[in-house]
Amino acid sequence: MKVLITGGAGFLGQRLARKLLARGYLTGRDDMRRDITQLTLIDMVAAPDFGDARVQVITGDIAEEAMLRQVIDRDTDSIFHLAAVVSGQAEADFDLGMRINLDASRSLLDVCRACGHQPKVIFTSSVAVYGGRLPVVVQDSTALNPQSSYGTQKAMSELLLNDYSRRGFVDGRVLRLPTISVRPGKPNQAASSFASGIIREPLGGEAAVCPVSPSLRLWLLSPRAAIDALIAGHEIAAAALHGSRTINLPGVSVTVGEMVAALTAVAGPAPAALISFVANPAVERIVNSWPGAWDSTRAIALGLRGDDSFESIVRAYMEEELGIL
Amino acid sequence: MKVLITGGAGFLGQRLARKLLARGYLTGRDDMRRDITQLTLIDMVAAPDFGDARVQVITGDIAEEAMLRQVIDRDTDSIFHLAAVVSGQAEADFDLGMRINLDASRSLLDVCRACGHQPKVIFTSSVAVYGGRLPVVVQDSTALNPQSSYGTQKAMSELLLNDYSRRGFVDGRVLRLPTISVRPGKPNQAASSFASGIIREPLGGEAAVCPVSPSLRLWLLSPRAAIDALIAGHEIAAAALHGSRTINLPGVSVTVGEMVAALTAVAGPAPAALISFVANPAVERIVNSWPGAWDSTRAIALGLRGDDSFESIVRAYMEEELGIL
Numbered sequence: 111m112k113v114l115i116t117g118g119a120g121f122l123g124q125r126l127a128r129k130l131l132a133r134g135y136l137t138g139r140d141d142m143r144r145d146i147t148q149l150t151l152i153d154m155v156a157a158p159d160f161g162d163a164r165v166q167v168i169t170g171d172i173a174e175e176a177m178l179r180q181v182i183d184r185d186t187d188s189i190f191h192l193a194a195v196v197s198g199q200a201e202a203d204f205d206l207g208m209r210i211n212l213d214a215s216r217s218l219l220d221v222c223r224a225c226g227h228q229p230k231v232i233f234t235s236s237v238a239v240y241g242g243r244l245p246v247v248v249q250d251s252t253a254l255n256p257q258s259s260y261g262t263q264k265a266m267s268e269l270l271l272n273d274y275s276r277r278g279f280v281d282g283r284v285l286r287l288p289t290i291s292v293r294p295g296k297p298n299q300a301a302s303s304f305a306s307g308i309i310r311e312p313l314g315g316e317a318a319v320c321p322v323s324p325s326l327r328l329w330l331l332s333p334r335a336a337i338d339a340l341i342a343g344h345e346i347a348a349a350a351l352h353g354s355r356t357i358n359l360p361g362v363s364v365t366v367g368e369m370v371a372a373l374t375a376v377a378g379p380a381p382a383a384l385i386s387f388v389a390n391p392a393v394e395r396i397v398n399s400w401p402g403a404w405d406s407t408r409a410i411a412l413g414l415r416g417d418d419s420f421e422s423i424v425r426a427y428m429e430e431e432l433g434i435l
Numbered sequence: 436m437k438v439l440i441t442g443g444a445g446f447l448g449q450r451l452a453r454k455l456l457a458r459g460y461l462t463g464r465d466d467m468r469r470d471i472t473q474l475t476l477i478d479m480v481a482a483p484d485f486g487d488a489r490v491q492v493i494t495g496d497i498a499e500e501a502m503l504r505q506v507i508d509r510d511t512d513s514i515f516h517l518a519a520v521v522s523g524q525a526e527a528d529f530d531l532g533m534r535i536n537l538d539a540s541r542s543l544l545d546v547c548r549a550c551g552h553q554p555k556v557i558f559t560s561s562v563a564v565y566g567g568r569l570p571v572v573v574q575d576s577t578a579l580n581p582q583s584s585y586g587t588q589k590a591m592s593e594l595l596l597n598d599y600s601r602r603g604f605v606d607g608r609v610l611r612l613p614t615i616s617v618r619p620g621k622p623n624q625a626a627s628s629f630a631s632g633i634i635r636e637p638l639g640g641e642a643a644v645c646p647v648s649p650s651l652r653l654w655l656l657s658p659r660a661a662i663d664a665l666i667a668g669h670e671i672a673a674a675a676l677h678g679s680r681t682i683n684l685p686g687v688s689v690t691v692g693e694m695v696a697a698l699t700a701v702a703g704p705a706p707a708a709l710i711s712f713v714a715n716p717a718v719e720r721i722v723n724s725w726p727g728a729w730d731s732t733r734a735i736a737l738g739l740r741g742d743d744s745f746e747s748i749v750r751a752y753m754e755e756e757l758g759i760l
Binding site for chain 2: 204242243245250251252253254255256257259262265266269270272273276277353354
């Protein structure tokens with residue numbers, strides 16, 4: 111089977127690609143196990159060389175429908191649509207956010223529709239679709255009220271995925287991801303960048319500035335569990351998704367203060383001493399609007415899993431990315 | 436002040452125009468009472484001649500951004516954006532629905548944004564944004580889960596209006612209308628067309644076929660109350676709308692059986708004898724997904740009013756449209 115990953119050069123895209131190549135198969139549109147014969151990665155910048163003949167790397171703008179028509183045809187069985195402009199950037203550059211987070215999603219769905227073969231489309235959404243006055247634990251029945259352009263664009267794309275699925279244009283699955291922590295690499299323009307930075311930088315011996323209060327509650331998922339959830343979300347039988355294509359993934363609910371305590375529990379007191387707290391109102395305004403937890407009963411019933419604790423997330427980061435512990 | 440009505444040749448558009456012309460003023464962007472000096476009506480077909488020098492009738496396609504740029508400039512104080520493809524038609528012609536119900540709304544907002552003067556935009560949304568498993572009385576906090584392309588397009592436009600307002604591009608107000616009953620004139624392609632037809636046709640001495648069960652519960656608003664709500668929604672001070680620009684308007688919750696009983700109570704037994712029940716699954720699938728009532732505490736606190744009862748709605752229709760009673 112042929113699989114496409116948009117945002118394939120990104121952090122999650124690369125990790126998903128490695129996992130799919132190692133796994134070698136997915137459930138096809140016919141509900142049969144199918145070997146992955148081609149894995150296409152499209153992104154603005156070239157994905158790295160995987161040294162695997164199944165991989166095809168394409169560089170291009172996914173907001174150009176012509177580009178999408180080149181990489182999606184009737185043989186494309188499954189699409190993991192991960193490409194996005196992150197929250198802080200979408201707030202700073204409204205037009206860019208609309209173009210990538212909304213228009214590209216719609217173009218992708220329209221190209222699938224034109225092919226007429228109902229491919230699986232796995233779309234990643236976000237905590238940022240929620241906002242305003244929220245219950246302590248958000249429910250599937252809780253209204254979306256995004257307080258950022260990023261959240262608005264994700265919420266609109268969720269609606270499209272659901273309607274295109276209802277009409278039989280695609281077999282869509284919207285996975286709402288908790289904030290991913292700990293991301294390796296450099297800080298990015300996501301408002302939630304600190305949720306990785308306050309762990310990653312101190313473990314690398316660098317100072318970290320936390321722009322939010324220690325009392326802020328976050329809903330987190332490790333990169334490893336996120337990739338597992340993307341694949342598990344792909345594997346769910348369409349018949350199990352009646353009513354809604356949108357699934358709130360399991361997460362770990364912790365305050366920033368508890369994150370720092372977990373860091374200390376796993377790595378000793380030295381890293382936490384490198385964290386300073388300097389409030390950033392622009393970041394706080396966005397991040398404070400996100401839920402600190404949501405109910406994931408439906409996700410769990412569908413076989414999706416999160417992490418055990420934030421300590422286990424920190425430990426996994428140290429093992430996988432730093433090669434220690 | 437200059438006011439624009441999209442869908443100005445439609446039933447609500449014409450009624451709103453007449454009401455605004457008679458009233459003569461609205462609250463301007465400076466929160467001062469301003470005389471209406473120009474009222475522009477744009478629609479696919481020409482609105483009738485109002486015999487009023489303030490009225491400008493424009494025929495054109497509001498999905499063409501160039502057309503919108505002709506009718507919106509920095510002097511446009513307020514826009515009532517009523518133009519829409521109705522639910523049954525948007526389900527039958529997906530592309531047309533997307534074009535008018537979503538793309539035209541976005542173009543209108545983008546033209547306002549380019550002008551840079553933050554006009555008031557009053558947008559009409561619908562019961563159709565809700566669906567799936569719903570509480571008996573839908574709350575402001577209830578998740579949207581549209582089960583039609585019309586509802587999806589309205590929900591997406593609501594999100595846009597909210598984000599464009601939050602960013603200060605427009606001063607938007609989304610008014611979610613209950614199903615309008617009793618509409619005068621002919622049946623249309625709305626899935627809810629019967630909600631007027633089962634009253635209007637029998638009162639005109641004609642047979643009516645009801646495509647849904649007498650037990651179906653509807654959430655209704657008279658045309659008169661809808662127009663009053665559009666104007667009252669325009670008049671709300673922006674500062675009162677913090678948190679969300681979307682308002683669920685008050686309605687009357689009645690079953691189809693209760694509607695028929697009200698018809699009999701007001702007009703005697705003869706009209707109801709003209710109604711026959713023949714189930715139409717395509718209509719039922721859409722209409723059964725809509726809420727039979729929602730909480731309108733916020734709307735009422737903001738000064739918006741509905742009707743007293745369905746009997747009073749029938750009586751008003753007979754007085755205003757038939758000139759009897």
